[in-house]
Amino acid sequence: MPEPRTVHTVCSHDCPDSCAVLVTVDELGKATRVQGDPAHPVTRGFLCGKVAKYLDRVYSPSRLLYPMRRREGAPKGRMPYGREADVFERIGWDQALDLIAERLRLISEEYGPESILPYSYAGTIGLLGYGSMDRRFFHRLGASRLDRTICSTTGGDALVSVYGKKLGTDTEHFRHARYIIAWGANIHGNNVHLWPFVEEARRHGAKLVVIDPYRTRTARTADWHIPIQPGTDAALALGLMRILIEEGLYDREYVAEHTHGFEALRDHVQPYTPEHVAGLTGIAAADIERLAREYAASVPAVIRMNYGIQRSQNGGTAARAVCMLPALIGAWKHLGGGLQLSTSGAFAFNNAALERPDLMLASPLQRPARIVNMSRLGHALTELGASQTEGQADGPPVKALLVYNSNPAAIAPNQNAVVRGLMRSDLFTVVHEQFFTDTTDYADIVLPATTFLEHKDIQGAYGHYYLQMSEQAIAPLGEARSNVWLFGQLGQRMGFTESCFRDTVDDLIDQALAPQPRANGAPAADPTRDGITREKLQAEKSIRLQFAAERTGGFFLPFANGGFATPSGKAEFYSSALAAQGLEPLPAFHPPDESRQGADSHAFPLEFLPRKADNYMNSTFANLPGHQKMESPGLVAMHASDASARQIRDADWVEVYNARGKILLRAHIDGSVTPGVVAASLNWNKLSRGGSNVNALTSERLTDLGRGPTFYSTLVEVRKLTPDEAQNLFPPID
Numbered sequence: 014m015p016e017p018r019t020v021h022t023v024c025s026h027d028c029p030d031s032c033a034v035l036v037t038v039d040e041l042g043k044a045t046r047v048q049g050d051p052a053h054p055v056t057r058g059f060l061c062g063k064v065a066k067y068l069d070r071v072y073s074p075s076r077l078l079y080p081m082r083r084r085e086g087a088p089k090g091r092m093p094y095g096r097e098a099d100v101f102e103r104i105g106w107d108q109a110l111d112l113i114a115e116r117l118r119l120i121s122e123e124y125g126p127e128s129i130l131p132y133s134y135a136g137t138i139g140l141l142g143y144g145s146m147d148r149r150f151f152h153r154l155g156a157s158r159l160d161r162t163i164c165s166t167t168g169g170d171a172l173v174s175v176y177g178k179k180l181g182t183d184t185e186h187f188r189h190a191r192y193i194i195a196w197g198a199n200i201h202g203n204n205v206h207l208w209p210f211v212e213e214a215r216r217h218g219a220k221l222v223v224i225d226p227y228r229t230r231t232a233r234t235a236d237w238h239i240p241i242q243p244g245t246d247a248a249l250a251l252g253l254m255r256i257l258i259e260e261g262l263y264d265r266e267y268v269a270e271h272t273h274g275f276e277a278l279r280d281h282v283q284p285y286t287p288e289h290v291a292g293l294t295g296i297a298a299a300d301i302e303r304l305a306r307e308y309a310a311s312v313p314a315v316i317r318m319n320y321g322i323q324r325s326q327n328g329g330t331a332a333r334a335v336c337m338l339p340a341l342i343g344a345w346k347h348l349g350g351g352l353q354l355s356t357s358g359a360f361a362f363n364n365a366a367l368e369r370p371d372l373m374l375a376s377p378l379q380r381p382a383r384i385v386n387m388s389r390l391g392h393a394l395t396e397l398g399a400s401q402t403e404g405q406a407d408g409p410p411v412k413a414l415l416v417y418n419s420n421p422a423a424i425a426p427n428q429n430a431v432v433r434g435l436m437r438s439d440l441f442t443v444v445h446e447q448f449f450t451d452t453t454d455y456a457d458i459v460l461p462a463t464t465f466l467e468h469k470d471i472q473g474a475y476g477h478y479y480l481q482m483s484e485q486a487i488a489p490l491g492e493a494r495s496n497v498w499l500f501g502q503l504g505q506r507m508g509f510t511e512s513c514f515r516d517t518v519d520d521l522i523d524q525a526l527a528p529q530p531r532a533n534g535a536p537a538a539d540p541t542r543d544g545i546t547r548e549k550l551q552a553e554k555s556i557r558l559q560f561a562a563e564r565t566g567g568f569f570l571p572f573a574n575g576g577f578a579t580p581s582g583k584a585e586f587y588s589s590a591l592a593a594q595g596l597e598p599l600p601a602f603h604p605p606d607e608s609r610q611g612a613d614s615h616a617f618p619l620e621f622l623p624r625k626a627d628n629y630m631n632s633t634f635a636n637l638p639g640h641q642k643m644e645s646p647g648l649v650a651m652h653a654s655d656a657s658a659r660q661i662r663d664a665d666w667v668e669v670y671n672a673r674g675k676i677l678l679r680a681h682i683d684g685s686v687t688p689g690v691v692a693a694s695l696n697w698n699k700l701s702r703g704g705s706n707v708n709a710l711t712s713e714r715l716t717d718l719g720r721g722p723t724f725y726s727t728l729v730e731v732r733k734l735t736p737d738e739a740q741n742l743f744p745p746i747d
């Protein structure tokens with residue numbers, strides 16, 4: 014009988030921290046404990062509340078353990094939680110794979126392979142599970158390519174437009190900062206391993222400032238919370254830049270040596286006076302001036318910007334403008350200064366080897382397939398292909414949807430359109446999942462998926478600079494299988510003869526770590542991954558990327574002395590590349606159309622913040638009783654003045670609505686929002702009193718940069734329900 018052992022894994026949930034997780038496995042092969050690795054410099058021995066009780070999730074009695082198919086005649090549609098299995102019957106993996114392969118073959122022949130759409134995101138951010146064999150499969154099939162925009166492309170594109178790379182201040186260096194701005198960043202809620210470094214800095218005198226329209230956990234513990242009107246971050250950043258320039262608080266030397274377009278920026282920010290910006294943002298002019306002066310005077314100063322601010326219609330511009338601030342004051346020069354949005358660009362995995370885009374040429378299309386934006390799934394399922402006329406075809410309608418690493422019925426915007434599409438009887442839907450979810454309610458076939466304890470992977474991070482090995486700790490529960498296994502098997506069932514469909518997990522890891530080829534085909538060594546092989550990672554589990562400065566005893570300061578990958582080779586205030594795309598080369602503030610200052614403000618007077626729940630990971634964990642207890646879902650935060658204007662009192666049932674939909678929540682008047690703003694967190698539809706979550710209200714309008722969703726450009730109205738309405742019009746679905 015094997016001995017109890019400890020296995021090194023990595024939390025693969027969509028979180029910047031990518032924690033090193035030690036799993037204790039008993040002699041029967043059962044995991045008995047998870048804990049943060051005390052030796053990991055960022056994990057530091059603790060896990061967040063979501064994952065600390067991870068074994069409740071892995072061994073939940075609700076885990077999906079076997080392949081299933083919808084029973085003959087059972088209609089698609091929302092099922093009460095816990096009763097989903099009633100409409101499915103268990104089948105074997107062989108039968109499931111044959112059924113899927115056969116349907117895909119028929120659909121491809123009749124409508125073309127682009128009528129098949131994969132839908133996935135970051136249900137796992139393990140490298141192989143996120144994107145490897147699945148991409149090979151869909152490329153070889155000729156399926157539509159999914160534009161994975163739902164989370165970070167807008168902010169990522171903004172960061173790259175200024176610096177050329179997705180790099181940022183090292184998490185471990187925050188301890189040296191004297192001034193920390195958390196801008197749209199709820200560090201306590203979803204980046205908790207940064208917090209000890211923030212606290213260490215504060216113990217040495219640093220000030221924590223939070224800029225956020227919602228009084229988050231982080232805001233409540235800050236030295237200064239600045240509530241800002243949703244969607245006006247660009248205006249604030251431009252106003253700060255004007256003060257920094259006008260008062261000579263910028264770093265002349267850094268600007269001269271390392272930036273591009275300063276003169277144009279100086280002229281461009283002139284209209285953004287403190288008084289004008291105060292009117293736009295709701296922040297007092299004196300506070301804007303104070304913020305600018307403190308930011309410039311406190312060396313080093315660092316900004317933790319998270320993806321909140323980019324989820325509005327002008328979110329790309331807002332993120333660009335914020336990204337420019339550390340270049341203006343030269344904050345990158347100092348240990349503990351700069352900005353962090355993402356560190357993912359340092360890992361430079363060989364994605365071409367993993368995903369094999371060359372296989373598209375071997376597909377029936379013999380060309381790259383069309384691209385479908387995941388932030389417009391409702392449109393894709395209900396409108397794509399409907400307007401086909403000679404010469405202006407947008408491609409075939411979507412006839413098959415393969416969902417993995419995602420729960421689109423809950424997380425995609427414009428939910429009523431998404432659900433209408435998922436209800437189509439002619440849409441063949443397969444969902445690979447760990448639990449029955451809002452999306453499996455519309456599936457023809459449901460397949461059981463492994464958790465990160467049940468398969469092997471490697472993982473980078475977007476909140477630190479350590480590459481890690483995630484070993485398989487336990488055998489898959491029931492007949493759960495990984496993404497790599499599923500798509501390798503499907504490839505073989507489809508008759509794809511390329512040997513890459515038989516690659517093992519270790520083969521894939523080797524390929525991911527291989528040097529990226531140069532344009533001329535010669536392999537190029539990636540200095541940050543120099544010498545990091547699978548064998549070395551297997552032995553050491555977690556390896557810091559190899560930065561040249563650290564080899565000689567220094568610190569990795571990403572843009573202290575240049576290092577930009579922009580067209581000008583400098584940090585770009587002015588972007589010719591954006592101008593060439595017809596976009597504004599300098600950031601300017603334009604209110605989102607759907608905002609109180611925008612064009613569509615007449616019917617619905619309140620700004621709506623569809624927040625992520627602090628104790629869930631998007632829609633993940635929302636079905637677990639222990640997490641539900643921590644979260645108190647089903648509330649809409651309102652300001653007392655907005656509530657009293659509508660005769661609403663705390664805990665009253667209310668309907669939050671706009672032209673796209675309505676949701677039912679209890680009013681919560683707790684001082685967490687300013688007048689004119691209401692906020693509610695994401696939950697599952699089937700666990701929500703009215704059967705819909707916050708995305709019944711959000712739109713498919715896209716951001717100005719990066720083609721992302723505009724969750725935070727949403728206007729609503731709120732009305733109080735009568736007791737009869739609360740009880741009878743919207744009964745709980747169970």
Ligand code: SF4
Pocket residue numbers: 024025026028029030031032060061062063064065204205206
């Ligand atoms: S969700 Fe984030 S903080 Fe929590 S364990 Fe995973 S990586 Fe760590």
